[in-house]
Amino acid sequence: MKKTFLLLLSLLCLPAFTGEFPIGIYALDPIGEGTYRAAANSGFNYVFYYVDILTAKERVSRLLDTSEKCGMKVALQVVRGKHILRDPEHLKKLRTAVREWKNHPALGMWYLFDEPSPELHERLLNIYKMLKTETPDIPVLLCLSWIKNYQVFKDCADILMPDLYPVKNQKFPDAPLNQFSHFVWDVKRLKKPVMPIAQIMSFVNYPKMVKVDPKSCREPNAQELRYFSFSVMTMDVCGIAYYSFWDIWRQYRFKSYFLKEAKPVFLEVREFAMAVDGMKFECHSKKIGTGYPPKFFCSSWQKDGRSQIVFVNNTSKPVEGEFQLERTLPSGSLSPWGQTRSVKATNLGSRLVLERVAPWEVLIWSCGK
Incomplete structure (x- = not known):
């Protein structure tokens, strides 16, 4: 069978x-x-x-x-x-x-x-x-x-x-x-x-x-x-x-x-x-491999004015509010991608403002063209 x-x-x-x-x-x-x-x-x-x-x-x-x-x-x-x-x-x-x-x-x-x-x-x-x-x-x-x-x-x-x-x-x-x-x-x-x-x-x-x-x-x-x-x-x-x-x-x-x-x-x-595939990778949260891992991960992939952005809650608790980034995000509004649920998300370049993110949740957005 x-x-x-x-x-x-x-x-x-x-x-x-x-x-x-x-x-x-x-x-x-x-x-x-x-x-x-x-x-x-x-x-x-x-x-x-x-x-x-x-x-x-x-x-x-x-x-x-x-x-x-x-x-x-x-x-x-x-x-x-x-x-x-x-x-x-x-x-x-x-x-x-x-x-x-x-x-x-x-x-x-x-x-x-x-x-x-x-x-x-x-x-x-x-x-x-x-x-x-x-x-x-x-x-x-x-x-x-x-x-x-x-x-x-x-x-x-x-x-x-x-x-x-x-x-x-x-x-x-x-x-x-x-x-x-x-x-x-x-x-x-x-x-x-x-x-x-x-x-x-x-x-x-x-x-x-x-x-x-x-x-x-x-x-x-x-x-x-x-x-x-x-x-x-x-x-x-x-x-x-x-x-x-x-x-x-x-x-x-x-x-x-x-x-x-x-x-x-x-x-x-x-x-x-x-x-x-073929996009340029950039980490926007803590530099990879330095010290202890951060409470959230955030990276982007960029090419020709379009980008994919991934944000990951690295804790077992829900989080929300402003998330300060070490490198500026690509500009543009954030559109949920894949299985990402619709979350109120504001891209301020050096900061992300997010409503409640669930424990261990992954948010993926398309940005730009």
Whole structure:
């Protein structure tokens, strides 16, 4: 029944997303046209998939071929686990595997490792150097958890991927969503491109990782997903990924959560990325990465007299009134864009005057022509 539904859904095709802003989905399983076209039609253009390129060649081939057929690229995992690094021949074996797959048209990026600990730095750095020798034009990604000394991995990747999942079983708006944006804010200090990984899973699948009843845990709702997505967009990230499809699938939440709750947000992110493609980015709130994150984020994208402006309440409390900006906004009236509700908003250049903004709320406006 699930496969039939996915095949029918795959016929409802969206226009091709030709922009270069990666929007990735983790653990896109099961591999198959129905699943992959459903993801593509939900706004995704990148697949992240846990696979061992040394031992699972048939699965790697199906992953790449299916992604290509469905119009998506793959961030292909290089090192599946620490056990690979214990092999004294690991660098030679990985080089052989990289040469086998590096010319596949679906390969877009290398996914070096998932949440390494600092003692792996030297070995991962050597693998990174090998990847840049073999494929100098293919970006290398590295997923980072918020641990002590994560900064040592700055030189092991082209793009850093902070991940942190704050939604457990809290009622909205009590989950500390700003832990996620705070981590991204800190990683931006390293002056490297950043592609955060946002939560779409429930900890019901990870009982050992929570101190509450895992059955009481939930996925982020639409408001929280918009916060995750657009709070980091205001920090000039180079892409965003979501973890994970398989967690939703195995809880039978594909239709009730993925399609109904999350998909509209994914599509809004996709449309926004397309709308600002080629525009000049400018941050209007606190300088990105300095000190602690501000209580609100505000950035714009501008070109040829038109602009997109994003304002994000970075607190769990409603806010209103005047918001002093560090850089002047583009002039013009503010028209709500996407899923933004109509809020009385006055653009005074160096200030924004807003009526009540809900906890964690995202406001997006078009301005100008």
